[in-house]
Amino acid sequence: MSSTPAKKPVAAPAAATVGVLAALSVTAIGAIGIRDALVATGTISGTPWLEWLFGKAEVLKPVDWMIPAGGIAVLLGLLILVASLKPRRATHLAVGDDGVWIRSRDAGRLATDSARRIDSVLGAETKAKRRALRVNATVTGDVNRVRDELATAIPQRLHLVTPVPRVRTRVTVEGN
Structure with a gap:
């Protein structure tokens, strides 16, 4: 091998x-x-x-x-x-050093999964671009606490991805 x-x-x-x-x-x-x-x-x-x-x-x-x-x-x-x-543009993101590659939308799926695992998050979706992720989460409860947990959980989940996508989060309270 x-x-x-x-x-x-x-x-x-x-x-x-x-x-x-x-x-x-x-x-x-x-x-x-x-x-x-x-x-x-x-x-x-x-x-x-x-x-x-x-x-x-x-x-x-x-x-x-x-x-x-x-x-x-x-x-x-x-x-x-x-x-x-002209150099060819990279289409995937590296995961670790083992030659594993994922698409930006797969990194978005990981971010969405991380957001959905947080307590009081009712739903989450992510829009992925080449080097940026936009996470929209619908929550009940304390918005600031959820925003802080999202800011911690998503980078932890994507810490092996290179280059690290820029993550922007938007938290809305259910009913607004």
């Missing part, structure tokens, strides 16, 4: 979008080429699209379009370079 911890879960690279768009573009160009080949062989009727496009391009002088096209190509190249070098 290997003692190597699991890899850190990360989001898809930013360059994946560029790859998908490039693949769709090449596929569209190929489909147009196949269509024009079928038109040229007489298999289907119609006029070739590429012939029309090249006819329109003859009207333009190289000076008219080369400098703007070159600038656009440089900008696209820089964007693709930045996208390929």
Whole structure:
């Protein structure tokens, strides 16, 4: 059995979008080429699209379009370079040092469970974002005592989670 911890879960690279768009573009160009080949062989009727496009391009002088096209190509190249070098965003939170990972909403479930275990808490729910949890608790009794217990119980439950999510609590008294 290997003692190597699991890899850190990360989001898809930013360059994946560029790859998908490039693949769709090449596929569209190929489909147009196949269509024009079928038109040229007489298999289907119609006029070739590429012939029309090249006819329109003859009207333009190289000076008219080369400098703007070159600038656009440089900008696209820089964007693709930045996208390929951009680090991938972490999607999960580490639990301890053993390579165990949980999602933010799982940390929210732990916070909700911790809140529900406190006396006089009638109900609790948590909204989880990447690095923050918002716990809403409905209580009966002393609001300040419950707020203090929530401030102690939730961090105790999440003490192994890294990075520790920021926890905000809102306590409302039943009937309000």
